[in-house]
Amino acid sequence: MKVLYKNILIFIPLIIIAQQPDTKPIRNKLIDEIRIENIMSTVEYLASEELEGRLSGSPGFFRAAEFAADEFNRIGLKKGFGESYYQTFLVEYNEILSPNVFELYIESNKTKSFSLGEDYVYRGFTGSGDLIADVVFCGYGLSIPENGYDDYSGVDVRGKIVMVFKQNPTWKIENINWGNGYPREKSKTAFDHGAKGILFVSTPNSKNPQKTIGSVLAGEGEQIEYFPQLHISIESADNFLINSGYTLSRLQYNIDSNKKPYSVELNTTAKIIVKTNYSKEKETVNIAGLFEGTKKKDEYIVVGAHLDHVGKQGDKIYFPGANDNASGSAAVLEFARIFALNKIQTERSIIFVLFSSEEAGLFGSKQFVENPPVPLNSIYAMLNFDCIGHGDSIQIGGGGKSKDLWNLIKSIDAENYGLMIDRTWDSGGADAQPFADAGINTAYFVTTNSYTHLHYMTDKPNTLNPLLFEKITKLGFLTILKLAVE
Numbered sequence: 001m002k003v004l005y006k007n008i009l010i011f012i013p014l015i016i017i018a019q020q021p022d023t024k025p026i027r028n029k030l031i032d033e034i035r036i037e038n039i040m041s042t043v044e045y046l047a048s049e050e051l052e053g054r055l056s057g058s059p060g061f062f063r064a065a066e067f068a069a070d071e072f073n074r075i076g077l078k079k080g081f082g083e084s085y086y087q088t089f090l091v092e093y094n095e096i097l098s099p100n101v102f103e104l105y106i107e108s109n110k111t112k113s114f115s116l117g118e119d120y121v122y123r124g125f126t127g128s129g130d131l132i133a134d135v136v137f138c139g140y141g142l143s144i145p146e147n148g149y150d151d152y153s154g155v156d157v158r159g160k161i162v163m164v165f166k167q168n169p170t171w172k173i174e175n176i177n178w179g180n181g182y183p184r185e186k187s188k189t190a191f192d193h194g195a196k197g198i199l200f201v202s203t204p205n206s207k208n209p210q211k212t213i214g215s216v217l218a219g220e221g222e223q224i225e226y227f228p229q230l231h232i233s234i235e236s237a238d239n240f241l242i243n244s245g246y247t248l249s250r251l252q253y254n255i256d257s258n259k260k261p262y263s264v265e266l267n268t269t270a271k272i273i274v275k276t277n278y279s280k281e282k283e284t285v286n287i288a289g290l291f292e293g294t295k296k297k298d299e300y301i302v303v304g305a306h307l308d309h310v311g312k313q314g315d316k317i318y319f320p321g322a323n324d325n326a327s328g329s330a331a332v333l334e335f336a337r338i339f340a341l342n343k344i345q346t347e348r349s350i351i352f353v354l355f356s357s358e359e360a361g362l363f364g365s366k367q368f369v370e371n372p373p374v375p376l377n378s379i380y381a382m383l384n385f386d387c388i389g390h391g392d393s394i395q396i397g398g399g400g401k402s403k404d405l406w407n408l409i410k411s412i413d414a415e416n417y418g419l420m421i422d423r424t425w426d427s428g429g430a431d432a433q434p435f436a437d438a439g440i441n442t443a444y445f446v447t448t449n450s451y452t453h454l455h456y457m458t459d460k461p462n463t464l465n466p467l468l469f470e471k472i473t474k475l476g477f478l479t480i481l482k483l484a485v486e
């Protein structure tokens with residue numbers, strides 16, 4: 001099946017529309033209908049406080065989902081999943097409530113408070129907690145004593161809070177696998193040693209130390225419900241080192257230069273209060289609308305973007321996700337509108353889909369591919385739009401494996417915009433990955449240097465680059481048109 005499918009792109013000429021002189025005015029008229037004002041107003045809504053960062057399964061996410069389904073319905077798209085615009089499935093869900101306290105605790109009326117969103121954020125799958133406990137620095141938070149590396153040897157963390165590097169070492173020791181580095185794995189290690197909570201801090205000596213980010217990527221494993229997980233800034237971390245005589249940078253240096261643990265009791269105390277509401281299984285939805293083709297209506301172009309983002313924390317902060325990925329979602333809705341309202345005659349059918357739970361590990365796109373509304377071998381190509389609103393040029397991923405598709409997009413860009421760079425990657429990426437793994441040709445639309453505000457509270461509509469956003473959307477539209485019309 002895979003081989004057969006791959007041959008399709010080779011046998012079908014991809015430039016028919018360009019050979020027919022009379023199609024150009026129609027194409028131009030359609031292209032003019034793509035209005036950045038419309039797309040931006042969708043982004044403004046999706047990124048608004050009302051939608052609370054669109055955490056998969058949350059009320060804010062469902063408002064966004066309903067908005068999309070209503071739009072598919074209004075413009076007359078058929079239901080993408082048989083009887084429904086929704087494909088329902090279950091995901092892990094964690095609500096982070098208030099109060100939110102994180103302090104350097106000296107004595108009861110002498111503390112230094114840190115500010116949520118600025119000095120620290122919670123990991124998406126933090127547990128609850130209300131504790132005052134001493135802090136112990138435990139290096140990379142790794143315990144592999146059978147292979148001779150243990151950040152927990154020589155320190156007693158029972159009843160305490162550990163501070164560990166969020167990243168794994170960039171160096172290797174023979175025969176040691178550092179593990180997946182996900183917060184859940186490092187939290188479990190700390191918990192198993194008797195700790196009561198964990199502070200993740202980025203390695204300060206790396207080139208661009210990661211700032212505190214909103215993230216629901218936890219890795220596999222059981223949720224530890226009463227175990228706070230914070231990602232704190234390097235500056236906040238240094239406050240807990242004042243009695244130790246070290247800086248965080250020095251501690252990292254001591255470990256990295258000897259490739260040996262260097263764990264230290266910091267003789268400072270932290271106060272943490274956080275309350276969460278965890279569900280092992282909560283409903284969420286992918287949303288899809290079907291635009292039917294004519295002669296080849298049983299062949300499909302899947303045009304997708306993830307609608308979810310990383311939600312809110314407490315009452316005060318939320319992650320707008322304007323670029324990630326209100327931008328791609330807005331483009332998909334715009335494409336759907338133009339195809340449906342103009343009743344464009346296409347040969348192939350198009351499925352417009354907004355995925356859920358990309359942020360926690362591509363669960364929405366995996367769900368789609370594992371329970372597809374149409375046979376996978378009838379999907380002619382999958383186009384993914386993720387982070388297309390900020391940056392300075394256009395990159396199309398997946399060009400290694402889907403070379404013909406990539407070349408087609410390159411030629412459309414060269415003719416119209418000249419904004420696409422030659423660099424690509426082999427295949428898939430994010431929500432395109434499950435499709436690529438199933439042998440489907442994919443193209444991943446993204447802007448270059450797109451990630452300045454990725455997963456920060458500053459990923460707001462006013463940080464987008466509307467000129468570029470409009471052009472990549474138009475490039476996407478022309479690509480869909482070409483794939484669907486012929």
Ligand SMILES: [Zn+2]
Nearest residue numbers: 309324359455
């Ligand atoms: Zn993201």
